[in-house]
Amino acid sequence: xxxxxxxxxxxxxxxxxxxxxxxxxxxxxxxxxxxxxxxxxxxxxxxxxxxxxxxxxxxxxxxxxxxxxxxxxxxxxxxxxxxxxxxxxxxxxxxxxxxxxxxxxxxxxxxxxxxxxxxxxxxxxxxxxxxxxxxxxxxxxxxxxxxxxxxxxxxxxxxxxxxxxxxxxxxxxxxxxxxxxxxxxxxxxxxxxxxxxxxxxxxxxxxxxxxxxxxxxxxxxxxxxxxxxxxxxxxxxxxxxxxxxxxxxxxxxxxxxxxxxxxxxxxxxxxxxxxxxxxxxxxxxxxxxxxxxxxxxxxxxxxxxxxxxxxxxxxxxxxxxxxxxxxxxxxxxxxxxxxxxxxxxxxxxxxxxxxxxxxxxxxxxxxxxxxxxxxxxxxxxxxxxxxxxxxxxxxxxxxxxxxxxxxxxxxxxxxxxxxxxxxxxxxxxxxxxxxxxxxxxxxxxxxxxxxxxxxxxxxxxxxxxxxxxxxxxxxxxxxxxxxxxxxxxxxxxxxxxxxxxxxxxxxxxxxxxxxxxxxxxxxxxxxxxxxxxxxx
Amino acid sequence: xxxxxxxxxxxxxxxxxxxxxxxxxxxxxxxxxxxxxxxxxxxxxxxxxxxxxxxxxxxxxxxxxxxxxxxxxxxxxxxxxxxxxxxxxxxxxx
Amino acid sequence: xxxxxxxxxxxxxxxxxxxxxxxxxxxxxxxxxxxxxxxxxxxxxxxxxxxxxxxxxxxxxxxxxxxxxxxxxxxxxxxxxxxxxxxxxxxxxxxxxxxxxxxxxxxxxxxxxxxxxxxxxxxxxxxxxxxxxxxxxxxxxxxxxxxxxxxxxxxxxxxxxxxxxxxxxxxxxxxxxxxxxxxxxxxxxxxxxxxxxxxxxxxxx
Numbered sequence: 001x002x003x004x005x006x007x008x009x010x011x012x013x014x015x016x017x018x019x020x021x022x023x024x025x026x027x028x029x030x031x032x033x034x035x036x037x038x039x040x041x042x043x044x045x046x047x048x049x050x051x052x053x054x055x056x057x058x059x060x061x062x063x064x065x066x067x068x069x070x071x072x073x074x075x076x077x078x079x080x081x082x083x084x085x086x087x088x089x090x091x092x093x094x095x096x097x098x099x100x101x102x103x104x105x106x107x108x109x110x111x112x113x114x115x116x117x118x119x120x121x122x123x124x125x126x127x128x129x130x131x132x133x134x135x136x137x138x139x140x141x142x143x144x145x146x147x148x149x150x151x152x153x154x155x156x157x158x159x160x161x162x163x164x165x166x167x168x169x170x171x172x173x174x175x176x177x178x179x180x181x182x183x184x185x186x187x188x189x190x191x192x193x194x195x196x197x198x199x200x201x202x203x204x205x206x207x208x209x210x211x212x213x214x215x216x217x218x219x220x221x222x223x224x225x226x227x228x229x230x231x232x233x234x235x236x237x238x239x240x241x242x243x244x245x246x247x248x249x250x251x252x253x254x255x256x257x258x259x260x261x262x263x264x265x266x267x268x269x270x271x272x273x274x275x276x277x278x279x280x281x282x283x284x285x286x287x288x289x290x291x292x293x294x295x296x297x298x299x300x301x302x303x304x305x306x307x308x309x310x311x312x313x314x315x316x317x318x319x320x321x322x323x324x325x326x327x328x329x330x331x332x333x334x335x336x337x338x339x340x341x342x343x344x345x346x347x348x349x350x351x352x353x354x355x356x357x358x359x360x361x362x363x364x365x366x367x368x369x370x371x372x373x374x375x376x377x378x379x380x381x382x383x384x385x386x387x388x389x390x391x392x393x394x395x396x397x398x399x400x401x402x403x404x405x406x407x408x409x410x411x412x413x414x415x416x417x418x419x420x421x422x423x424x425x426x427x428x429x430x431x432x433x434x435x436x437x438x439x440x441x442x443x444x445x446x447x448x449x450x451x452x453x454x455x456x457x458x459x460x461x462x463x464x465x466x467x468x469x470x471x472x473x474x475x476x477x478x479x480x481x482x483x484x485x486x487x488x489x490x491x492x493x494x495x496x497x498x499x500x501x502x503x504x505x506x507x508x509x510x511x512x513x514x515x516x517x518x519x520x521x522x523x524x525x526x527x528x529x530x531x532x533x534x535x536x
Numbered sequence: 537x538x539x540x541x542x543x544x545x546x547x548x549x550x551x552x553x554x555x556x557x558x559x560x561x562x563x564x565x566x567x568x569x570x571x572x573x574x575x576x577x578x579x580x581x582x583x584x585x586x587x588x589x590x591x592x593x594x595x596x597x598x599x600x601x602x603x604x605x606x607x608x609x610x611x612x613x614x615x616x617x618x619x620x621x622x623x624x625x626x627x628x629x630x
Numbered sequence: 631x632x633x634x635x636x637x638x639x640x641x642x643x644x645x646x647x648x649x650x651x652x653x654x655x656x657x658x659x660x661x662x663x664x665x666x667x668x669x670x671x672x673x674x675x676x677x678x679x680x681x682x683x684x685x686x687x688x689x690x691x692x693x694x695x696x697x698x699x700x701x702x703x704x705x706x707x708x709x710x711x712x713x714x715x716x717x718x719x720x721x722x723x724x725x726x727x728x729x730x731x732x733x734x735x736x737x738x739x740x741x742x743x744x745x746x747x748x749x750x751x752x753x754x755x756x757x758x759x760x761x762x763x764x765x766x767x768x769x770x771x772x773x774x775x776x777x778x779x780x781x782x783x784x785x786x787x788x789x790x791x792x793x794x795x796x797x798x799x800x801x802x803x804x805x806x807x808x809x810x811x812x813x814x815x816x817x818x819x820x821x822x823x824x825x826x827x828x829x830x831x832x833x834x835x
Contacts, residue, residue, distance in 0.1 A: 036624060113646045180653045188646040214653055218661035226668070226774065233753035235770035236763070237668065242770075243763025248671050251623055252664055302615060303622055317629035321622065544714045545707065554704035562826075565689065568833040576835035587825045595707045596818045602789050605652060612656045616663050620670065628673055 010523070012419065012516040028113035029520060035122050036100030037417070042126060043097060044486075046088040046133075053081040058441070058475040061468050064460055071281065074458035075144035076159070076529065080136055082147030083164060087171050088129050090402045091260055094124070094267040096178055097408045099206045103182060105510040105517065106200045108191025108526045113184040114315025117177055124174035128289030131167030135160040141352060146456060148257070151238035151249040155230055162231055165224045172217045172224075172256075175263070182206050191509075193528035197291070200508045200532050201277075201284065204291050205270030208298035212259045212266075216302065219255030223249065247312050254305035262301040264398060266294060268405030269336055272358045275412050276340045278506045279355035283533040285340045293332035293339075300329045307376055311385045319378055326376040328516060333369060337362060352504065353427040357408030360435050368396030384455075389449020393443045400438065407431075407485065414489065415500040418514040423490035430488055434481025441475025507534050543600035553594045585607050644808040651812040655819050658782070665775050669678070669830060672742050672767045679764020684834040686751075687772070688742065692832035695738050696824060702731035703723040703821040706814045718797060725794040728817070732787050739780055743773075772831055778825055786820045789813035 011017075013033045018025055026034055057077055060068045069077070100118070104111050112118050136142045139160040145153055154161050166285045186207055190199070226237045227249075236242025238249040277284045284290060306314060306322030340362060349355070371393040374380045384390065415421055444467035460468065502511040513522060564583045568576050593599040598606050673680045709724035743752075750757040755774050758766065793810040796802040802810050 052758065114650060117650075176657050180650055180657075183653060184646050184650045187649055188643055213655050215612065215660050218657045219664040222661050222664035226665075229753070229770075229774055234759065235753045235773065236766045237770060237774075239656075243672075243676070243767050245675070246669065247626070248668060251626070255619060255623075255664075299615075303618065306622070306626070307695065314626045315629035318622075319625035321625045542714070545711050547708050547711060550704050550707045550711065553707075554700060557700045557703075558697055561693065561700065564829055564833060567692055568829065568835045572835070580829040580833055580835075584826050588822055591703065591822050591825065593820055595703050595821075596815055599790060607655050608652070608656075612659065616660065619663075623667055623671070624674075627674055 010518040010520075012514065013519050014418070014516050016519045022425055028119075029120050030111070032100050032104050032111050032115065032118060033417075033517060035118050036097050036102075037451060038122055039092065039096040039100060039125070042129065043089055045091065046084050046129060049088060050081055050084040051386060051479065053077050055082070055475055055479060057081065058472045060458055061460070062472040063468075064462050064465060069458065071458050072141070072144060074455070076136075076142030078456060079143050079146055080133075081166075083132050083143075083168070084148055085398070086260075087132060087168055090264040090398050091171075092125060092178070093264060093402050094271055094406055094409060095182075095206055095209050095263070095332050096121075097406075098202075098271060098413060099178075099182060099209075099267060102413065102510050103203055103206055104185060104189065105513065105521050106203055106465055107186060107189060107509050108194050108509050108522065108528060109185065109189035110520050110522070112181050113188050113395060114181050118181050120398075121174045121177040121181070124170055124177070128167045128170035128172075128174060132164055133167075135163035135167065138163060148253060149224075149227060150253075151227070151244070151246040152228075152240060154227060155239050162228055165227050169221050169224045169228075172221045175213050176217045179210035179217075183210040183214070186210075191526050191528055198528055198532050201273045201287070201290050201294070202267070202270035202508075205266040205273075205294045208294045209263050209266045212263050212298050213303070216256045216259035216263075219252055220260075223252040223256075247309070250309050250312055251305070254308045258305035258308065259298075259301050261397070264402045266297060268361070268402045268409075270294070271405050271409035271412070272361050273336075273340065274506075274508065275354045275358040275408055276343050277533050278412070278504050279350045279352060279358070280344050281350060281505060281535055282343060282347035283531070283535045284339065285342035285345075286335075287532065289335055293335040296332040296478060297329065300325065300332065304329055307381075310378055310381050323376060323378050325372075330369070330373065330376075338365065350504065351417070353402045353422075353431065354408050354412035354504070355388040356428060356431055357404060357411055360431065361401065361408055364400030364438065366395050367443075368393060368400050371396065384449050386454055387449035388445040388455055391455050392445035392449060395442045395445075399443075407434075410489070412504070413510075414492070415503050416510055416515050416517070418498065419502055419514075420492050420495045421503065422489055422495065426488040427485065430481050430484035432481075434478055434485060437474050437476070437478030437481050441471050441478050444468070444471040444474070444475070492520065508532065543597075545597070545600070549594070553590060557587055557590060560590075578616065644806075644811075647808045647812060648815075651815050655815060658819055659824075662775075662778075665771070665778070666826070666830075669700050669775070672764075672771065673830075673834075674816055675763030676767060679762060679767050681834050683765045683768035684831060686746075687832050689832050691738060691742050692828050695735050696828045697740070698731050698735050699821045699824050701830060702728045702735075703818050705731070706817050707718070710811055710814050713797065713802065713807045713810055718803070721797055721810075722794065725790060725797065725816065729787060729794070732783055732790075736780060736783060743776075775827060776831070779820070779827060782820050782823070786813070786817045789816055 011029055018029070021026055024148075026038060027037065048186055056068065057074065060066075127152075141159050143149075143154075143159045143161045143164045145161060146156060146158075149161060149165060154165075186199070186203060190196075229235060230237050230239065230244075236244045238244040238246050240246055273290065275283065304326045306318055306321060309325045310322075371389070374384065375390065375393055410535060411422070411427060448464055448467045448471075451464060451467075453460055501513070501515050504511070509526060509528075510517075512526070560583050564580055567579050567583070572579065592609065598609065659701040705724045705728045709721045709728070712718075712724065746752060751769065751771070752758065758769060761769065788812050793802060793813045796809060
């Protein structure tokens, strides 16, 4: 397994030249690996612009009073920051980039089932992104509703809600088609011998994610269409002045947007699982339990949306029902954490950058999860709702979860994607700085939330000053860490590429082929005759 | 061909199914024009569900397809039904 | 489903396209499902207003459209049977009939909506803005849901039209009919949704 397989006579997917050369060759390519990379480049651009917006907000909050911007600019900024990060980065995130790059390879296929549809999804994603970001510049200023577009304010504000909502609708469509494609691929294109229970666990999480994308996204799609209709045609759905029920909007919104959290986190958990296994050099503890917990998270996660609405005026019966189901969803998540640690136990652990990122993920994800229990139980939620505590919680989950997993996966699969190695030492330094900055940035917000500082304001009382300073400084440290990580990876593109077909001794199929993979992935169709993680 | 040993429905079956569906539609209109209190809606929805099931099983060929289709359709409809129930935990008790 | 004989011909996997179409139908069901949730919540909250408002709709019109869609579903089903039996002529005839029925449905809809518009009842009109809350919600939902359904009719017609064209060209035939089969599935979905729309809007008691 470890030696370098000599099949360089076939061009790899990065160098391959089809009908068109250069950029056009990429833009018309239906190769799942190229599409994955196109998602990656687009997504990193959006992510970095989102980071800049976040930094600006933190800078505004460095002291009470107006520093950089007024209330309206700040409102627009946190809305577009949220839209960019949620809809353009974390929701497609790990699935669209690493799912596209590696799902077909991991199950021994040449491509996804519908390659052209796959490319179409990417174009939809780009169009949706342009429309969402365009809402910044066209019309009457950026939307100021927050990324949730709560009625009735989203129906009344004069800002560019229609544009942003339409963009989110298009992005949802792109997400649905990707999920559909992945599900069909896993049903139809598994290599001979690759039974369902031999699939790598990353694939299983993508399978669960695909189902959530299919079944949850249309609900928010129709809700957004209703908002557009309500704003443009003046008919009543959610506006209480016209008889509508704004709480119903929240129901419909969260019927999608809570499962969307699992669209973000499931593939992230899958990538972390792959990394933990490879770097423990030991087969996974409880494969079946991992599969079941993935599907259980996808399923139970569909019925907990109401915990975003405890204080909205929902009936108290609904509140305890949602609270109860919310606690249920902690069980499969905890199973995953236990299985990761049990996999590490007595493994011969290989201390490398991807592994450190994965451990970082488990740490921050646990903080995020525990603070989630505070928000999931009724009484404590009422104390901290709509405070900085909530902001801290979901940044620990969304950024700490999906973001860390994204970078973990990037460091893990980087040699496979580019056929190059990065400087591990610099990568580790970058990670430590990033990790420090991350916790300095978000942990004080827990404290601020408990002290009572509300979210979504450009200004605050002087009593909240000290934690805010720490938080802002943390944002700078995080940015420095991020720059180091990215520059290190960019420099590695020029680096050496010897002997790296399987640098980590991984046992899933992508490590059995050349780095970077050839266009058709495998020289001949692989036959699988062993379980997913075949460590002796 | 989509499936091995593929089943082709006969024209006669299709026409029979159509007659059943039209008959059920007539029944729905008839039943909702008489006073049954809250049972009107229930009856209308029940008949609509029967019609939907007939369309799914015969026109959409589920009855003769691989069972995975029936299972997934069942699961999806069950999830949707559960979503409605959970939503109404709010509205019934408000 | 478990057969993995696809690698010989990667670009031709009819089961995959059928599975894909079913998954897409699921998203469509949930799309309309979201609206049915809105409908049921507002009907639950405004039972009397919904009852009175529905009397503005013509039951015979709705009934005729229901029967039209049911017949068109049957003709599509027959066309799928006939293409597998190799009877191209019947397939073409049935598809033409289906398209004509779909067109009739839309024309009926046009007159139905047109009559409302003539009375000044359309989204954004003064009349509608001055309705009571329950009536307003009823007609908002009526226009939005039947409107979106009509959009689906048009999409279904395009799919069936493409299938018809390919049958005529001989590109869709007795051993290669996945396109027609999937367009048919989509068409049945449109029918399926109408089966619920009809009693919910026209037959409230």
